[in-house]
Amino acid sequence: MASHNPFTIRERLTRAARRLAPPLVLGLVLAAIGPFGTFDALPLRVRLPYWLAVVAVNWLLCDLAVRRLDARLPEGLPLRDLSTPLLGGLLAAVPATGVVHTAGVLAGLEVGSLPSLFWKVLLLCAVLSVVFYLNAPESADAAEPPEPDGINPEDPRPAPHTAPPEHSPGALFFHRLETPLQGRLLCLEMQDHYMIVHTTGGRQMVLCRMADAARELEGLGRRVHRSWWVADDAVVGRLRQQGRLMLRLTDGRRVPVGRTYQSAIAHLPPAGGDA
Numbered sequence: 001m002a003s004h005n006p007f008t009i010r011e012r013l014t015r016a017a018r019r020l021a022p023p024l025v026l027g028l029v030l031a032a033i034g035p036f037g038t039f040d041a042l043p044l045r046v047r048l049p050y051w052l053a054v055v056a057v058n059w060l061l062c063d064l065a066v067r068r069l070d071a072r073l074p075e076g077l078p079l080r081d082l083s084t085p086l087l088g089g090l091l092a093a094v095p096a097t098g099v100v101h102t103a104g105v106l107a108g109l110e111v112g113s114l115p116s117l118f119w120k121v122l123l124l125c126a127v128l129s130v131v132f133y134l135n136a137p138e139s140a141d142a143a144e145p146p147e148p149d150g151i152n153p154e155d156p157r158p159a160p161h162t163a164p165p166e167h168s169p170g171a172l173f174f175h176r177l178e179t180p181l182q183g184r185l186l187c188l189e190m191q192d193h194y195m196i197v198h199t200t201g202g203r204q205m206v207l208c209r210m211a212d213a214a215r216e217l218e219g220l221g222r223r224v225h226r227s228w229w230v231a232d233d234a235v236v237g238r239l240r241q242q243g244r245l246m247l248r249l250t251d252g253r254r255v256p257v258g259r260t261y262q263s264a265i266a267h268l269p270p271a272g273g274d275a
Helices: 006-033 044-072 081-107 115-137 210-216 259-265
Strands: 185-191 194-199 203-208 221-225 228-231 237-239 242-250 253-255
Touching: 006 044, 006 115, 044 081, 044 115, 081 115, 115 221, 185 210, 210 221, 221 253, 221 259, 228 253, 242 259
Parallel strands: none
Antiparallel strands: 185 194, 185 228, 194 203, 221 228, 237 242, 242 253
16 A cells, blocks of 8 residues: 655645646636636636636646647657647647637637637646646646555565665665665665665665766766656666656555656567556
C-alpha cells in the first residue's frame, strides 16, 4: 500500500495548484476586460461566471486534444513543441465553438454566425493549448508515477551494502545517506527540498539537491526530469503513457521524462505497454 507522507501530499497539492492556476487566472482576466463585446453586454456578476465556465470547459477540451496529439505525433516532428499545442488548439476549437455559442445564447449575447465565432474561439483555444502544453509536462504536471508493481523475481532483494570505497563511482553521494543502501539503486525522486532514494530494497530520504546528486552519481545513471534521476542498469525501456514519455524500470516503476531530457534517452528501446 502506498504511503502518504507529508512531502508527497504537499507535492500533489502543489501540482494541482499549478494546473488550476492558469485557467483560473485567464478566466478572471477575460472577465475583467470583457473581450468580444461581453464588457458592455454583461454585468460583472454575469460576466465573471460566463468567462470562468467558458475557459474551464475549453481548457479541458484543449487538454484532451493536446494529450492525444502528443501521444501520436512522431518525436522527430519539426517544431514539435509548438506544432503540438497549435494543432491541438485547432482540433479543440471545433467543439469549443459549440460550447461558446451555447454559453452566449444562455447569457443573452448576440453570438453571430458559427463561422465568424469559430475564429475567435480558435484564438482562445490556441492560447489555452500553448499555456497548457508549456505548463503541464514539466510540472507533470508530470504524471504521478504508480507505485512499483513489486520486486522483479529475477532481481531478489540483496543484503544491505557496506559503505563504498572512497573513490568508487557515487561514493560521495552514498556517504550522504544515514543508512547503507538496501539493494540496487533504481532512481532518485525530488520532493520539495528532500530527495527520495528508491532501491530494490526500499527507500530513504536525504536532504540534497538534484543537481548535486546527478553530479556525484555521474557514470551510474542520468537525470531525465527536473525531479527524477534514474540508474542506467535499472532502465528497461521507454514508452508513452497518457501522452507523456516515460521510462519503465526493472521494478515496474514508470518515471516521467522531461522534454529537455528526451534527446538523452532517444537511443533506448521501446518498453511496450503504452497506456
